[in-house]
Amino acid sequence: MFGKLSRGDFLKLAGAGAAGAVLFGAAGCGSSANSGVAKAAGSSKWKQFSGMTINFISENTSPTSAIAANLKPFKDLTGIDVRISQLELTAVQQKVALDFGSRTGQYPVVYADPYNIMAPLHNGLVDLTKFMNDDSLPSVPKGLEDFISTQLDAAGRFNGALLTLPYDCPTIIWCYRSDLFKKYHDRMKRDLGFDPTPSEKVTWEQYYKMARWFNENATEVAYGTGHQAKQFTSLTDDFANVLWAYGGDFFENGYKVGRFGATNPGPCTLDRPEAIRAAAFYKKLIDIAHPGSTSWDWNDLSEAFGAGEIAMCPCWHEDAAAWWVPGGLEGKVWFSVLPTGPARSANHYGGTGVGVNRWATEEEQKAAWLFVVWSTSPQAQLMDLKSSVGGGTPTRKSVYQLPQVKKNETPPTKMPNILTAHAALKAWEPQNIGLRPKTPSWNQCDAVIYTNLSQMLAGGKSPEEAMHDAKRGVDQTTKGAPSAV
16 A cells, blocks of 8 residues: 555454345345346356465555455355455565565465555566456456546556556545634634635645644644654655645656556656745645654554644545544544645545466466455445444445445444545546556655655755755666656
């Protein structure tokens, strides 16, 4: 996903029940919508690998925790046992690289983070059209068109191949204390001269003024804003929202590189005026943010917001479930797309898909395909969403249209993460989504970028120096490849 440590030690789904009733029955998405899936569930296509055991390696995320707690429906449906290994993302990357390098096929199902696993290790993943074109195997319920299109491309495709199906979709949006904005709305509007209600109509410059206003006037929080600005990938993630909003990018064809992937992304563009202006603004913003920001990653930021230290922040939307709890911020927090810069509102997408290991045996690959189809199905995503403490949010358009889901999009809710749907769905639109470069050398590029940004925030470099040095370092890493996609 995006390198988080363990936002997903949530979940204990209640009872599994029979496969037909829980996963593929009318209770999931409606009998008419699922008649084809229910038919497939009872067919020999799902039982042909009964008795097999396959391994699934994943980052320790909410959806995987939910599935690990509730594998009985898949076993009932297929007869296949699944052993799940959940690890921190760096460990997953290392184990998958070793598996692919040795060609052992130890993990037939792979959680393939687009930037850490898919792009650098894409040759170890099977193009899923192989299974989609095999009439002996179950098809994707509702087809690929049911996946949110930007997610299908960003999480699933690399250099023309479909290597995963979208599995989770954490995205940075504007998270804010709605109780404080309501309390101070009229006063802020009078003092600042604009409507402070969070929306894409608010600019990043206005966000800065609002943060400073909270610093000087509110007693309920220590600071107006906080950020995940530690010298780590979280810093690049946080800065990227501003970079894109100001019209900058990491590479020339940044949107295409982020959405479809590129082995050679071309020259870095961080030395362009738009990127330098974004860096200058970002430094100004961090200078008035909670001073802990420069030592915080995403976990620290989420905890600080949940503890009432800050009034607002750009944060991953799936943290909503951790905040919306009795005695916490239940009823006191709300969500919007991020502010708009000179170019647009840009919201950093960090989703991941699940794919099939090329080095597994043919039978293991096909059994893995059954698990990929099942784990990304609308019914499985609904089960995840209905977790008592909140799971991941769906990557399927049809799940958002279910009456029981729409009912929970406003308080009171039994699905805290779906409270973010109004903002997240807008954030995933092509004009609003922010996409990191999906290129094999991104990990090394990322380290160059956040090192220079951290030096800038500490005062060791000017924004212009930091961006020029970052551009130079990234070009050395990618060897300045001339073509983009």
